């Protein structure tokens with residue numbers, strides 16, 4: 001981190017608040033006259049509670065108070081807990097796989113979405129349809145079909161003047177913004193390659209309760225099933241892939257990878273991946289992610305240029321270039337991303353990060369598909385080439401199956417590529 005001094009943040013925040021107090025609120029939602037912003041929450045777990053707290057903090061920095069109109073979760077205790085925390089009346093704490101519909105219909109202007117990734121395309125499409133400004137946690141899909149649906153809904157959001165910001169918070173973090181600006185200014189020359197790491201531990205596992213439905217087990221233990229999370233290359237390592245795509249300014253052309261499962265105790269995911277991403281023009285980025293306790297840990301990015309090296313958020317060698325400090329209202333990127341959303345919406349200039357987060361999600365899915373199958377997987381096959389078998393690749397059960405009550409538990413064993 002290379003944060004701005006606190007007094008600069010405060011000065012910027014005060015100026016922004018003054019400017020916004022006078023500015024009309026535009027967009028399909030959030031009409032000008034409203035003194036308070038209204039927001040609903042879908043997915044009341046760790047990040048849902050965190051993201052809503054950050055949304056409220058961001059609004060405060062911009063001189064606005066917030067009313068939380070409703071909260072929704074698959075499970076009643078989580079919804080009730082969030083309702084209590086955010087002062088929402090009990091009748092507006094919705095539980096079940098259709099809770100998202102009730103949250104979206106609760107009269108809010110903004111929706112914060114933090115259910116497991118498999119549900120994001122369904123929830124986002126419904127929120128856009130209803131004209132809501134959206135904060136969407138990453139990743140935003142678990143398969144190519146869902147990613148393309150996200151892209152399309154993102155375009156519809158743009159056409160409706162809706163703001164969309166994603167939980168890829170590095171794009172709102174001073175140290176990353178400064179290094180991106182330095183690289184763009186030629187500090188290390190053209191990027192020729194790099195390495196990405198998210199080597200860490202398994203965050204958590206949950207076991208199936210006696211008599212528990214397949215749907216509820218999947219929704220609770222979502223972090224260990226590919227159909228729910230996309231696997232950890234998608235769910236977690238997407239952050240590092242997002243930085244690579246952002247810094248290079250283009251998505252990868254293809255991926256060849258491998259991986260496997262050595263230690264994971266539930267679900268059907270791998271616990272390690274090693275993927276070579278070909279970004280075209282001779283640029284290869286090596287991505288490595290692992291969730292195994294007691295192994296070497298590192299989370300970050302390193303880019304090698306023609307005349308120097310740059311860490312994503314750390315040291316830059318090569319030519320010294322001066323770049324302006326980014327003007328941020330908060331040194332906390334988890335708050336700053338909501339500032340970007342609210343500020344843009346209120347100023348009539350709504351941001352739309354859907355395409356960026358979807359491309360990063362898709363790149364991660366591409367790496368997973370390569371490791372699961374043992375094949376080289378091309379970007380074009382996931383995005384454009386409808387005749388490719390990869391194009392229609394969709395996980396089952398799908399999000400909609402949960403509402404219909406048609407969920408079958410996938411086998412709790414990981415895929416094995418190739419032949420004996």
Ligand SMILES: NC(=O)c1ccc[n+]([C@@H]2O[C@H](COP(=O)([O-])OP(=O)(O)OC[C@H]3O[C@@H](n4cnc5c(N)ncnc54)[C@H](O)[C@@H]3O)[C@@H](O)[C@H]2O)c1
Nearest residue numbers: 043044045046047048073074078114115117137138167219
């Ligand atoms: N940006 C970041 O740094 C960051 C950090 C952590 C998590 N995340 C992302 O946030 C999302 C949530 O992660 P988390 O850590 O809060 O997980 P969590 O398990 O703590 O919370 C997920 C919540 O969603 C609920 N849920 C499950 N299915 C649902 C459905 N169909 N509708 C509504 N609610 C449903 C669960 O009951 C749970 O309460 C994930 O996409 C994750 O990748 C992002």
